[in-house]
Amino acid sequence: MIQAQSIQPATWLFGARSLRDFGDGFMAILLPVYLLALGFSPLQVGIIATASLFGSALLTIIIGFLGAHHDLRRLLLAAAGLMVITGAVMPMINDYTLLLAVAFAGTINPSAGSVSIFVPLEHAVLAREVSSIDRTKMFARYSLAGALASAGGGLAAALPDLMVRLGIVQLSAIKLMFVLYAIVGVLGGLLYARIPPRPITHQADKPAVQGPSRNIILKLAALFSLDAFAGGFVVQSLLALWLFERFDLSLSEAAVFFFWTGVLSAFSFPIAAWLSKRIGLINTMVFTHIPSSIALALAAFAPSLPLAVGLLLIRAALSQMDVPTRSSYVMAVVTEAERASAASFTSVPRSLAAAASPALAGALFAASFRAWPLLICAGLKITYDLLLLLQFRHLKPPEER
Template sequence: MQQIRPATFLFAARALRDMGDGFVAILLPVYLLALGFAPLQVGIIATASLLGSALMTIAAGLLGARHDHRQLLLAAASLMVATGVALAVVHDYALLLVIAFAGTINPSAGSVSVFVPLEHAVLTREVTDAARTKMFARYSLVGALAGAVGALASATPDLLAPAGFDQLTGIKAMFVLYAFLGLLGGLLYARIPQRRPASDSGTASALGPSRNIVFKLAALFSLDAFAGGFVVQSLLALWLFETFDLSLSEAGFFFFWSGVLSAFSFPVAAWLSRHIGLINTMVFTHIPSSIALMLAALAPTLPLALVLLLIRAALSQMDVPTRSSYVMAVVTEAERAAAASFTSVPRSLAAAASPALAGALFAASFRAWPLLICGALKIIYDLLLLMQFRHLKPPEER
């Protein structure tokens, strides 16, 4: 029973964090536009956020090999509290850039943050190889459902309007709620038992026998993330706002159902991986989702675009638990925190470049191009992943 407790606390903490990310990703572009900033500036904020996340994630991976994961998670939760409070009181664009870079705001649909490598390392200790993918599927399911609820909560500022609160005040209140969720997450992390790192030696700092595998995966994941950066949730919301004049409430409703579909794809991914393998599950669900995204970019009407985006949502995240499980399976225990970090960081760095490019395309009225570029690059990534890793099997598939 004691072994299940750390996973339970991590699941609950992730739920709180992803709920906050769910409404911040939608409210952030609305907030910045309301303050008078242009779409290009919104893209630059998203870039700064992802770049800062990348640097903090690599620090977490390096420190995670030598230090107690609980303490590092508590520090990250404290940063989340500070980020929410700062967003609620700052209007200056330069300061907002600093907050985006140094804080924990997440403009993407998935959980890309300093928390991830630490949580992955803790979770992997709790299960056998055979149960690992199912564990990550549940972990992703909890996060996606919470993110969907958060997306629905993004309509709160509009709901507060009849009570006399203007939209800007309502959004600031949601940023304060984000800080409160970080505080609750910290209380949950405090319940995780202290655990000595797998090794106290200097070699635990990073990668040993699995170095080449991790570097190859990191390079491929970077291509995937660079592509995904063109349609992080904040920018997809911006595309819907500007292309179809979607309201904040309508956007929240759409992203709620998008998150629900993503959430229930995770257990399906775990089931599918047992039958066709982790790599095949990653590739053969991802390609159709990219095709749906490209078709959505060309859709002439809002209903058709939304249907195609929902099809994408039902497929595009099935590689999340399988990817996490695969990385943890093909490295040694001592390398897990570093491997999670080194495969997450290049993703964040690569994803950091594309939102600004997408913002520039929006500003130039090439609104469909970010979605088309994303879909094409992701298909290339999937084919390369299949070619490079179809023969490297995790222990449960050998």
């Protein structure tokens, strides 16, 4: 009976996460198409992406403070409400300044990944609903469900093309997808509402990055920020923009491409867990990441669409294998008392760093240096991998000693 009660909230959370990532999946692809259709430049698209990521980072910091003093279920419902408002308001405005404000304050996610105010709340709820023995397995399933849903959302980005064939203007069709995004927020809110409320516990001592692992946490935070800054040059919206401008890719073709990148990324999670048991966490992170960056750099010079797509699919199959291994490594090399602060201190700087680069990428696109965002991303990520290996190859988690 106890087990059934603990599984049920996680089930609602899985469903809500899948709905949210489905919405993020199609919005990340449609956002640059929508903004270009409104007459905005690639630079302005990049600024919108930066505003969105920076706003998400700021809201995540605020959520981190509120989470200790408010019921997590209520905060998740508030976040779902913000998602509904974002989807309802975006298609109603054409003014760039207002769009920028909505992108900053709303939930539009140009990276179609787990960079949003929902993530720390969902992690906290999920962690309290499972035993320590089942936590890793549950988080792996949680990530897999979200990645598959995001892939399905990428495929749904082709719906406006289908609507165009039915006689609906493309701009109107994309606006209807914003309405679908709002509906997804409503459905997600209904699932969050099924999670039972929990009484708030007030702790006298708040975790801080001041324990024996302080130097480790600071180094990891700095390195992870470099990785995130690099990734910001090729967030999903900007990668879609590159494909549209470089190869004149259609919306339907882009949807199919991002569906398969999502599927490959999703199934790389369990493979990464399997591989890390054989070669170690740091080696798994580095030696899968470097080939993915090389594939990205080669794609920048690909003379044809099939070759570029092939290289980007190789990248998708490898680039996310550091996600579960990175989280596992951080939790393994700090003391148990420092785990909460370590998770927060290494994630928030990542979000802020990722917010800085899309505008720079947009400026490069606007100046017709279309290959440079991909090359800068690849170069910085390889630098990050080599520094990570140099700094932490001797600091092994307990299971590898």
